[in-house]
Amino acid sequence: MVDFKYFTPTEVAFGKDSESHLADLVRKYGGTKVLIHYGGGSVVRSGLLDSVKAKLDAAGIAWVELGGVVPNPRLSLAHEGISLCRAEGVDFLLAVGGGSVIDSCKVIGYGMHYDGDVWDIYDGKYVPKACTPLGVVLTIPAAGSEMSDSAVITKDDGMVKRGYSNDLCRPKFAIMNPVRTFTLPPYQTAAGVTDMMMHTMERYFSHEDDMLLTDAVAEAVMRTVKQCGERVLDDPENYQLRAQIMWAGSLAHNDLTGCGSVWDFATHSIEHELSATYGATHGAGLAAIWPHWAEYVLAENPTRFAQFAVNVLDVPNDFKSPERTARAGIAAMVDFYHRIGMPANLPELIGRPATEEEIAEMAFKATHGKTITLGGLKKLGYDDVVAIYRMANRG
Amino acid sequence: MVDFKYFTPTEVAFGKDSESHLADLVRKYGGTKVLIHYGGGSVVRSGLLDSVKAKLDAAGIAWVELGGVVPNPRLSLAHEGISLCRAEGVDFLLAVGGGSVIDSCKVIGYGMHYDGDVWDIYDGKYVPKACTPLGVVLTIPAAGSEMSDSAVITKDDGMVKRGYSNDLCRPKFAIMNPVRTFTLPPYQTAAGVTDMMMHTMERYFSHEDDMLLTDAVAEAVMRTVKQCGERVLDDPENYQLRAQIMWAGSLAHNDLTGCGSVWDFATHSIEHELSATYGATHGAGLAAIWPHWAEYVLAENPTRFAQFAVNVLDVPNDFKSPERTARAGIAAMVDFYHRIGMPANLPELIGRPATEEEIAEMAFKATHGKTITLGGLKKLGYDDVVAIYRMANRG
Numbered sequence: 001m002v003d004f005k006y007f008t009p010t011e012v013a014f015g016k017d018s019e020s021h022l023a024d025l026v027r028k029y030g031g032t033k034v035l036i037h038y039g040g041g042s043v044v045r046s047g048l049l050d051s052v053k054a055k056l057d058a059a060g061i062a063w064v065e066l067g068g069v070v071p072n073p074r075l076s077l078a079h080e081g082i083s084l085c086r087a088e089g090v091d092f093l094l095a096v097g098g099g100s101v102i103d104s105c106k107v108i109g110y111g112m113h114y115d116g117d118v119w120d121i122y123d124g125k126y127v128p129k130a131c132t133p134l135g136v137v138l139t140i141p142a143a144g145s146e147m148s149d150s151a152v153i154t155k156d157d158g159m160v161k162r163g164y165s166n167d168l169c170r171p172k173f174a175i176m177n178p179v180r181t182f183t184l185p186p187y188q189t190a191a192g193v194t195d196m197m198m199h200t201m202e203r204y205f206s207h208e209d210d211m212l213l214t215d216a217v218a219e220a221v222m223r224t225v226k227q228c229g230e231r232v233l234d235d236p237e238n239y240q241l242r243a244q245i246m247w248a249g250s251l252a253h254n255d256l257t258g259c260g261s262v263w264d265f266a267t268h269s270i271e272h273e274l275s276a277t278y279g280a281t282h283g284a285g286l287a288a289i290w291p292h293w294a295e296y297v298l299a300e301n302p303t304r305f306a307q308f309a310v311n312v313l314d315v316p317n318d319f320k321s322p323e324r325t326a327r328a329g330i331a332a333m334v335d336f337y338h339r340i341g342m343p344a345n346l347p348e349l350i351g352r353p354a355t356e357e358e359i360a361e362m363a364f365k366a367t368h369g370k371t372i373t374l375g376g377l378k379k380l381g382y383d384d385v386v387a388i389y390r391m392a393n394r395g
Numbered sequence: 396m397v398d399f400k401y402f403t404p405t406e407v408a409f410g411k412d413s414e415s416h417l418a419d420l421v422r423k424y425g426g427t428k429v430l431i432h433y434g435g436g437s438v439v440r441s442g443l444l445d446s447v448k449a450k451l452d453a454a455g456i457a458w459v460e461l462g463g464v465v466p467n468p469r470l471s472l473a474h475e476g477i478s479l480c481r482a483e484g485v486d487f488l489l490a491v492g493g494g495s496v497i498d499s500c501k502v503i504g505y506g507m508h509y510d511g512d513v514w515d516i517y518d519g520k521y522v523p524k525a526c527t528p529l530g531v532v533l534t535i536p537a538a539g540s541e542m543s544d545s546a547v548i549t550k551d552d553g554m555v556k557r558g559y560s561n562d563l564c565r566p567k568f569a570i571m572n573p574v575r576t577f578t579l580p581p582y583q584t585a586a587g588v589t590d591m592m593m594h595t596m597e598r599y600f601s602h603e604d605d606m607l608l609t610d611a612v613a614e615a616v617m618r619t620v621k622q623c624g625e626r627v628l629d630d631p632e633n634y635q636l637r638a639q640i641m642w643a644g645s646l647a648h649n650d651l652t653g654c655g656s657v658w659d660f661a662t663h664s665i666e667h668e669l670s671a672t673y674g675a676t677h678g679a680g681l682a683a684i685w686p687h688w689a690e691y692v693l694a695e696n697p698t699r700f701a702q703f704a705v706n707v708l709d710v711p712n713d714f715k716s717p718e719r720t721a722r723a724g725i726a727a728m729v730d731f732y733h734r735i736g737m738p739a740n741l742p743e744l745i746g747r748p749a750t751e752e753e754i755a756e757m758a759f760k761a762t763h764g765k766t767i768t769l770g771g772l773k774k775l776g777y778d779d780v781v782a783i784y785r786m787a788n789r790g
Binding site: 002003005006009011014015016017211212213216217219227228239243247251256259260 | 408
């Protein structure tokens with residue numbers, strides 16, 4: 001168990017009536033001129049966007065808007081947002097949407113306090129000193145960005161997708177109304193469930209294995225997400241199930257489930273290149289990679305994978321062989337992915353195998369041009385990442 | 396599942412080297428003149444107090460000190476602290492100790508921003524508008540006050556013990572070094588374990604019972620505390636066990652384990668009068684009351700008590716009778732209290748039965764002179780509280 005820091009200052013308002021707190025929360029955190037940032041269709045169609053504007057109007061809070069955020073949000077739109085916010089004197093950013101919109105907001109927030117190109121932060125050339133305060137009205141539970149310190153952005157030129165983490169960008173508040181998630185399509189729901197489970201799995205698979213409390217909490221979160229994720233696909237307007245999933249998305253990524261462990265976000269990094277290359281939905285890409293990552297690194301700590309299999313996936317414990325239990329767990333995870341309509345390899349994700357050229361380029365980008373290793377359980381270099389893509393390619 | 400707010404802004408530094416962050420954290424949260432507030436013996440003997448002073452000195456941060464906080468901290472010392480802080484221009488409060496020291500700090504923090512008697516807050520005559528920022532170097536895990544919004548204080552005149560909750564007093568940071576808890580005596584350790592379990596139990600026993608995720612997390616916390624609490628008494632310098640218990644104390648009371656439920660802190664209120672009347676250690680007093688409270692209110696939601704018995708205490712489920720399972724759970728809890736050296740009734744706590752006069756006076760005070768009811772699962776008036784004290788008196 002290693003020393004840790006735990007800092008989750010985001011004020012959460014959760015439930016059917018949570019949106020009623022919007023104007024008070026914006027005011028509490030100093031917002032007088034707000035950028036309403038969003039994606040497209042669904043927040044317009046559902047009436048949420050109009051409702052947000054009306055609430056700010058009623059409270060006498062000025063706002064401007066910028067829509068058009070796409071999944072795997074683009075640096076170019078963030079640049080546009082930075083210019084707009086400077087021109088309009090915006091002092092508070094309001095993300096209305098899911099992880100992509102929130103992350104785009106965070107990048108705008110950093111960029112407003114930096115005269116150079118905000119991409120410098122992602123290139124390791126600049127460490128941000130400030131971020132404009134932001135709040136969230138969450139519509140897609142998955143990324144956990146509403147409480148997290150991370151922001152992922154894709155540079156349009158070359159489609160380079162990178163993440164960066166800093167407490168400065170943790171949202172001031174997050175409003176979560178599970179009713180807003182009733183209309184999420186099954187594929188999006190399942191991809192979200194996959195993503196949030198992965199946020200905790202990537203904190204769980206560690207050489208540290210004496211965090212009894214963190215393990216118990218992490219297993220509770222993963223087990224609940226898995227159970228509710230399966231059930232909600234048959235019962236999409238079940239408030240209870242939607243509420244568990246929405247709240248789990250935040251707890252899975254606000255660091256609670258990683259206190260005392262050494263994290264391993266290799267699967268996320270390997271997946272980011274799938275999103276950038278094929279436009280894959282992030283959660284689906286994770287499902288296509290994880291079983292193969294797990295098989296590749298299992299020998300590093302088989303008892304940990306066995307614990308996961310038994311405590312999270314209800315796999316019977318083969319007491320004579322942690323390895324067999326661990327492998328049964330990976331197989332159970334693949335079954336789960338298939339049951340909720342997720343892929344479990346590259347051909348299932350993109351409809352064909354990846355080419356060797358694509359694999360080489362993705363591995364090159366994922367390791368920042370062979371300059372970094374990924375992960376903690378096993379440190380993965382370029383050759384390791386190529387090997388994992390190839391395993392995922394076998395189908 | 397009811398709507399909820401979740402707000403835990405306290406920045407936690409946890410582990411063997413966590414004290415090294417002290418000066419940086421004080422500075423981060425604006426401290427330039429610090430009150431070091433503490434109890435007595437142990438923080439002096441262990442060298443912690445000197446180490447804290449040296450760290451502030453080395454960082455050029457001015458400080459004054461006020462020791463002498465006693466268990467069930469007194470209003471009179473808080474008054475003294477308020478005067479001292481005003482006279483010295485203190486702008487940051489540093490609690491070095493456990494729940495009593497932290498709560499005393501919180502009361503000082505409120506009082507510095509109010510011209511009247513800070514007891515007015517506890518009497519319902521004044522709602523605080525501000526609290527001086529405070530930080531914590533935790534030495535006794537139990538009260539959870541290092542992340543909580545609550546502060547309990549005892550008015551010397553008449554020994555009236557009251558609690559008050561407000562986000563304003565949530566500490567800015569908490570430094571938690573499990574090594575500092577190695578020397579906690581067994582009775583204090585066991586009382587702390589009892590208190591932290593109770594903080595989650597009092598959020599768990601609710602008519603709401605569709606919080607799957609909160610239940611799973613709460614059960615994980617309670618199960619882990621129970622297991623580690625039993626083991627640590629035989630192995631007091633086991634870092635792993637001390638660390639789980641210390642972190643659990645915070646999670647058990649920072650509201651995480653109560654998201655979506657309607658809380659019931661009746662046992663705490665009923666216990667407070669035992670501390671005020673007999674000087675009982677808070678955790679021990681809780682153990683003397685809870686089994687009798689549970690028996691008194693069980694019929695309100697037997698399946699909830701059955702779930703607790705099975706999922707937390709490993710009691711075999713009697714599928715034909717939730718009531719029988721529930722009662723077996725209460726018996727298992729009494730066994731647990733006895734195994735860790737806690738009382739499970741009033742004679743075991745104070746060495747004799749309480750008198751009828753004492754019971755009447757305690758019930759009168761607990762219900763604020765018969766003006767309020769306690770609890771949520773079953774609302775308890777004066778007569779109910781008398782009945783529970785009498786049940787606890789039977790031994």
